[in-house]
Amino acid sequence: MQEPTINALVSPEGSLEILSNHEVSRLKDRSQGGLYRLFRQCALAVLNTGVETDDCKALMECHADFDVRLVPQPRGLKLELINAPAHAFVDGEMLRGIREHLFSVLRDIIYSHSIPQSAAGFRRDDPEDLxxxxxxxxxxxxxxxxxxxxxxxxxxxxxxxxxxxxxxxxxxxxxxxxxxxxxxxxxxxxxxxxxxxxxxxxxxxxxxxxxxxxxxxxxxxxxxxxxxxxxxxxxxxxxxxxxxxxxxxxxxxxxxxxxxxxxxxxxxxxxxxxxxxxxxxxxxxxxxxxxxxxxxxxxxxxxxxxxxxxxxxxxxxxxxxxxxxxxxxxxxxxxxxxxxxxxxxxxxxxxxxxxxxxxxxxxxxxxxxxxxxxxxxxxxxxxxxxxxxxxxxxxxxxxxxxxxxxxxxxxxxxxxxxxxxxxxxxxxxxxxxxxxxxxxxxxxxxxxxxxxxxxxxxxx
The missing domain is CATH 3.40.50.450 (Rossmann fold)
Structure with missing residues (x-):
């Protein structure tokens, strides 16, 4: 049976409210070098908080129609979720813990991919840099x-x-x-x-x-x-x-x-x-x-x-x-x-x-x-x-x-x-x-x- 899904617009929960235009572009980029696929995969995982599975491939395939989009706002940003697992919500509102995790994912993906690009002389094979x-x-x-x-x-x-x-x-x-x-x-x-x-x-x-x-x-x-x-x-x-x-x-x-x-x-x-x-x-x-x-x-x-x-x-x-x-x-x-x-x-x-x-x-x-x-x-x-x-x-x-x-x-x-x-x-x-x-x-x-x-x- 198909699991119930929900569409929602979600505001940040204390982790990351502001993104640069370059960061937004990378998160929207669905090509091999972009971050969209990585962000979507991690976002879907935290939306399944509490669900016990050990097959990442099966999870992705089960929610093939799930999508996450960045929605810029005058005072920050929101995330638009399409066909998100309904168990992440109560009466249409996302559980607060899951909302925190969702924006933690956004925070860490953006940050860990920004450091190597922005830090002068960063080397991926240098122990101190790592x-x-x-x-x-x-x-x-x-x-x-x-x-x-x-x-x-x-x-x-x-x-x-x-x-x-x-x-x-x-x-x-x-x-x-x-x-x-x-x-x-x-x-x-x-x-x-x-x-x-x-x-x-x-x-x-x-x-x-x-x-x-x-x-x-x-x-x-x-x-x-x-x-x-x-x-x-x-x-x-x-x-x-x-x-x-x-x-x-x-x-x-x-x-x-x-x-x-x-x-x-x-x-x-x-x-x-x-x-x-x-x-x-x-x-x-x-x-x-x-x-x-x-x-x-x-x-x-x-x-x-x-x-x-x-x-x-x-x-x-x-x-x-x-x-x-x-x-x-x-x-x-x-x-x-x-x-x-x-x-x-x-x-x-x-x-x-x-x-x-x-x-x-x-x-x-x-x-x-x-x-x-x-x-x-x-x-x-x-x-x-x-x-x-x-x-x-x-x-x-x-x-x-x-x-x-x-x-x-x-x-x-x-x-x-x-x-x-x-x-x-x-x-x-x-x-x-x-x-x-x-x-x-x-x-x-x-x-x-x-x-x-x-x-x-x-x-x-």
Whole structure:
């Protein structure tokens, strides 16, 4: 049955009221170099806030007649929405949270595409310039709050989790909120929504009036992980690499719940950075946690990490099973250590400038069949570079699973091929098989998972 739609004229909600003629032209430009298609895709995703889907291509096709147009006004601008999903409205009025997200999308797309053009000498392959871009997008979105003590916990985990796993993530969020800690996630459902929901109740109990529920996403993933309704600060980073950097630059610690390939990608990104010698003494609490039934899952993750990256990588995190209170206490203690260290080093609380990130983690990886087949998955390289290449392998699988362009490539040319050192590839294949068996590749109730990858023998 066709979903009800509505036409509406929407005013800004505090994020962006004024655009230049050049910015308006770019947003209206429907050619390959214009921003219309990108803006339409992200706008449609936030209009589906609270709708659980993990197929960006299907979402776009389901709403093929949706359109968004800029309407200049004497005192600013409005957005005209054509055939917008009716569930984003109540009695003809758009939900305020969705309206905020809609203009956050407009704000971030305009800003992140303006900086490289307006900044003199900006280089897309320069590490310092890329970090500055991340900083400026976050600052423009008002995510960075000077003077606020470290309290932001990044929560990573799967969008496709069981109800019990969801309840556990919610209880962890509740314990974090009772200790006045706030939450950053990828903004979607599952383990991204649970901690936020738990924290909202705890913040109410503690009368925390400035609790933060920050969602950081990027255009390729937002259609597959539309913002959950609790997100009160939404940021659209230009790509997955800048999204991941934003998490660890503005977050003060990380909790990882059970998940699939996206979660594995995030873990490898984080460990690859923490393994850099320049970051050896930098406090950054990391906890892997789940309920009792998840003990084997984390044993599998731990075994894979120790085999691929060694025991030093495993020393960067603590595994805590079925103990939300201890998880929250560990994070609270870690926040104090972060605060003490940054005060001593005169580093900002709101942005981790001291963290060293190798350019290999910053430069965008474009998953296609040639790039996936050419990944250097062997041990004859520094361990942080191996982590980077393994991260790219998982990033490609994510693209083939849920991103519109990746799905089209797999449908057109078949699964991405992954090859390399058998001592790395065999454990990788086994772990991916477990993700599939545990339904961590697709939302419960959706159609059966068709692998976007194929493990092939022989080195790349």
């Amino acid at each position: 970090t500055n871009l991340v900083f400026h997008v976050l600052r423009n979105a008002r995510v960075l709050e000077p003077g606020r003590q470290p309290d932001l916990v990044v929560c990573w985990g799967g969008h496709s989790i069981s109800q019990d796993e969801y309840q556990y993530s919610k209880e962890v969020g509740h314990q974090l909120g009772l200790r006045s800690l706030s939450i950053i996630t990828g903004c979607g459902p599952g383990a991204m929504k649970g901690p936020m929901k738990g924290a909202t109740i705890a913040h109410a109990k503690q009368r925390v009036k400035n609790g933060r529920y920050i969602g950081i996403t990027e255009p390729g993933i937002i259609g597959a992980e539309a913002p959950n309704p609790i997100v009160n600060e939404l940021v659209i980073m230009p790509d997955i690499e800048k999204r991941l950097e934003a998490f660890i630059r503005c977050g003060h610690g990380v909790i990882v719940f059970p998940g699939g390939v996206g979660t594995a990608e995030e873990i490898l990104y984080l460990l690859g950075i923490l393994l850099h010698p320049d970051n050896a003494d930098l406090p950054f609490p990391v906890v892997f946690t789940g309920e009792k039934e998840n003990a084997e899952y984390f044993e599998m993750i731990d075994k894979f990490i120790r085999n691929a990256l060694g025991d030093e990588a495993a020393s960067k995190y603590e595994i805590i099973i079925d103990d939300p209170v201890r998880v929250a206490q560990t994070m609270k203690k870690g926040m104090k250590e972060v605060e003490t260290f940054r005060r001593a080093m005169q580093d900002a609380y709101y942005f981790n400038w001291m963290l060293k990130i190798d350019p290999v983690f910053q430069l965008p990886f474009h998953p296609n069949h040639d790039n996936m087949r050419a990944l250097e998955l062997h041990r004859d390289q520094p361990v942080h570079l191996l982590a980077a290449n393994l991260r790219k392998a998982f990033s490609g699988i994510v693209a083939g699973n849920v991103k519109e362009d990746g799905i089209r490539q797999v449908q057109s040319k078949g699964p991405f091929e992954i090859a390399g050192d058998p001592t790395l590839i065999k454990p990788l294949e086994a772990m991916l098989a477990q993700f599939v068996a545990q339904n961590r590749m697709k939302l419960p109730g959706s159609s059966a998972y068709r692998p976007s990858y194929r493990i092939v023998s022989g080195a790349a």
